[in-house]
Amino acid sequence: DTGVSQNPRHKITKRGQNVTFRCDPISEHNRLYWYRQTLGQGPEFLTYFQNEAQLEKSRLLSDRFSAERPKGSFSTLEIQRTEQGDSAMYLCASSLGSGGPSSTDTQYFGPGTRLTVL
């Protein structure tokens, strides 16, 4: 399967614990995005990488959220000190950016990681 993969698919944790999610983009894609989706809503943009550079992180929901893409391939999203309000689906997408930061390209989404905070 050459699509975007995310692990784990489901995560149940207790309030106050830290969690980390992984996203493996389509292999040749240089751009990677994280979104959060709560029940009945559309996805909400969180952050964006071009290769290993995090170009937009102002939309991360709080300083408990952080993301990395150390070698420009896979990415991790970490949530520290989880709260019940963090329960949601976390979606990763990737794209092949052929131009500058303002160019547009089709984003391909992974299946998501569903987080439940008890």
Added chain:
Amino acid sequence: KQEVTQIPAALSVPEGENLVLNCSFTDSAIYNLQWFRQDPGKGLTSLLLIQSSQREQTSGRLNASLDKSSGRSTLYIAASQPGDSATYLCAASHAGNMLTFGGGTRLMVKP
């Protein structure tokens, strides 16, 4: 701040009907407008992408239009089938390819 709204929130139609899903956005300075499909518990599948300079895009039974000046896009589905049942999301693209999504339209096509 861009706001994207989709109407209706839910729609139920008999098989074979043609239908239109609506999407409106408040900031016309977009790079493109995209339509996605989402099946329950799954990720998103891109259906159509309309560049800001284009008026419409077609793929099979799907046709999407874009009117930037009025801040509207529509997704037309011809001859609907039960397999079309899903949530349809529109998203406006900004600098950095950041997508702002609407809340989606949940479509049910009854056999």
